[in-house]
Amino acid sequence: MATMIEKLVTSLTKVRLEELKQELLLDVRYYLLDAIGCGLFGSTLPEGEKVTNVFSDFQHKKGSPVWGTSFSFSPEITALICGTYCHLRELDDVHYSVTHPGSVCVPAAFSVAYQKKIALGDLLLATLCGVETMVRIAKGINYIEHSRRGWHTTATCGVFGAAMISGKLLNLNEVQMKNALGLAGTRTGGTRAYVTDGAMSKRLHPGLASRDGVLSAYLAEAGITGPSYILESEEGGFYKLTSKDWDINSVTEKIGENWAIEEMEYKWYPSCKSVHSPLEASKKINDLYKVKNFRDIKKVLVEVSHSGLDAMKMYNSQSIISAQLSIPYGVALALTGRSGGIEDYTTKNLNEPDIYNLASKVEVKANVEFDILRAKEHKSGSRVTVFWNDGKKVTHVVDSPKGSLGNPLTKKDMEKKFIDLSSRALNEERIYQIKEMITKAPISTPVEEISKLLVK
Numbered sequence: 001m002a003t004m005i006e007k008l009v010t011s012l013t014k015v016r017l018e019e020l021k022q023e024l025l026l027d028v029r030y031y032l033l034d035a036i037g038c039g040l041f042g043s044t045l046p047e048g049e050k051v052t053n054v055f056s057d058f059q060h061k062k063g064s065p066v067w068g069t070s071f072s073f074s075p076e077i078t079a080l081i082c083g084t085y086c087h088l089r090e091l092d093d094v095h096y097s098v099t100h101p102g103s104v105c106v107p108a109a110f111s112v113a114y115q116k117k118i119a120l121g122d123l124l125l126a127t128l129c130g131v132e133t134m135v136r137i138a139k140g141i142n143y144i145e146h147s148r149r150g151w152h153t154t155a156t157c158g159v160f161g162a163a164m165i166s167g168k169l170l171n172l173n174e175v176q177m178k179n180a181l182g183l184a185g186t187r188t189g190g191t192r193a194y195v196t197d198g199a200m201s202k203r204l205h206p207g208l209a210s211r212d213g214v215l216s217a218y219l220a221e222a223g224i225t226g227p228s229y230i231l232e233s234e235e236g237g238f239y240k241l242t243s244k245d246w247d248i249n250s251v252t253e254k255i256g257e258n259w260a261i262e263e264m265e266y267k268w269y270p271s272c273k274s275v276h277s278p279l280e281a282s283k284k285i286n287d288l289y290k291v292k293n294f295r296d297i298k299k300v301l302v303e304v305s306h307s308g309l310d311a312m313k314m315y316n317s318q319s320i321i322s323a324q325l326s327i328p329y330g331v332a333l334a335l336t337g338r339s340g341g342i343e344d345y346t347t348k349n350l351n352e353p354d355i356y357n358l359a360s361k362v363e364v365k366a367n368v369e370f371d372i373l374r375a376k377e378h379k380s381g382s383r384v385t386v387f388w389n390d391g392k393k394v395t396h397v398v399d400s401p402k403g404s405l406g407n408p409l410t411k412k413d414m415e416k417k418f419i420d421l422s423s424r425a426l427n428e429e430r431i432y433q434i435k436e437m438i439t440k441a442p443i444s445t446p447v448e449e450i451s452k453l454l455v456k
Helices: 004-013 022-043 046-054 075-087 101-116 120-140 143-148 153-169 174-186 201-221 238-242 273-289 307-311 320-324 327-335 353-359 368-377 411-422 428-440 447-453
Strands: 297-304 362-366 382-388 393-398
Touching: 004 120, 004 174, 022 046, 022 075, 022 101, 022 120, 022 411, 022 428, 046 075, 046 201, 075 101, 075 201, 101 120, 101 153, 101 201, 101 447, 120 143, 120 153, 120 447, 143 153, 143 307, 153 174, 153 201, 174 201, 273 297, 273 307, 273 327, 273 382, 273 393, 297 307, 297 327, 297 368, 307 362, 307 368, 327 353, 327 362, 362 368, 411 428, 428 447
Parallel strands: 297 362
Antiparallel strands: 297 382, 382 393
């Protein structure tokens, strides 16, 4: 009897590039564009430079190029660095399965494709299948329960997606691909302990998952075997170890009917998804009522789903990461007239007394109304109620903030986001070339041509 991994590999092996709709392939192209924009921006940040410098002695003249830099490393190290870049400011795509597939899958795809001189069409197909693998395994594990138990789903499930992508680009056969995913599963990991103090470990998780997925595929190519029952084994199976219940059949059912990449949300705000609805509701209150007397606010009540409580904590004024995971910070930004964009997530703002004092007045509670909304429609909604000292009260509800499934970014929005982010790393002419190549170049275009545009 075939295992879940074997069924998944068999199903995705049958997917052919020429059978895919052009609209779907265009979605994959813009998926690449979004991840690369986030990665290029990450290359300009101090944290990105620190990560890159760790590997400075491991440069490889024939290695895969690191976006936004002049460095080249072996493909697994390049995947690690670029994956970390993508996630440094919480601007990378997100799926309702509590995963950020782009920051794992796209770096793996480009790192391996550059080495193997792959054409753009094959990279599009591999990315589609890798994202599908990562999300399906996350859906099957009961991602809410998995997250509540302290696991970071991007890290734990991402390695499978990176292994699938790398395996397809290495042209592994079905047996080798099964081994690649089995090996990947033995390297899965990543806990949410960063929530407590805003540690940078969260930023490394996509890169580490990308690295281990790439390595797993190369090991499988060399004949190293991995466990076929990596998901469902009673002896150390991934699902049994990391969740109390799961739906193993959802990993393989109806593949090709609806693609995970079509369910993706592209972030407009550089913060945890749970922050977006409260932030936008607070912006609406500020816009509608011209809040100038924010110092006279007595209390702000924010109602969210139980999963949204992950972002209920007050932020650490020394940690940008903690602010990006904080509903109180996002609400305070909006009510003091900020947009909630990249420019607002700085150490200067974190130490602004007005923001800190207002954030300390924010109370976050769970409401079953938003649990139902999340379960049935995969929406992270919230209700924000502002109370003033004079007794005035204002309420606003947002269930589909900009960038969500119910209010998606347009292709023009995504191009603007890409240009804004990448302009910090590359000049205008280069940015335009990258955008045109990724969104319009023939599928026969060598990925190497695109990769050469991504470096200094």
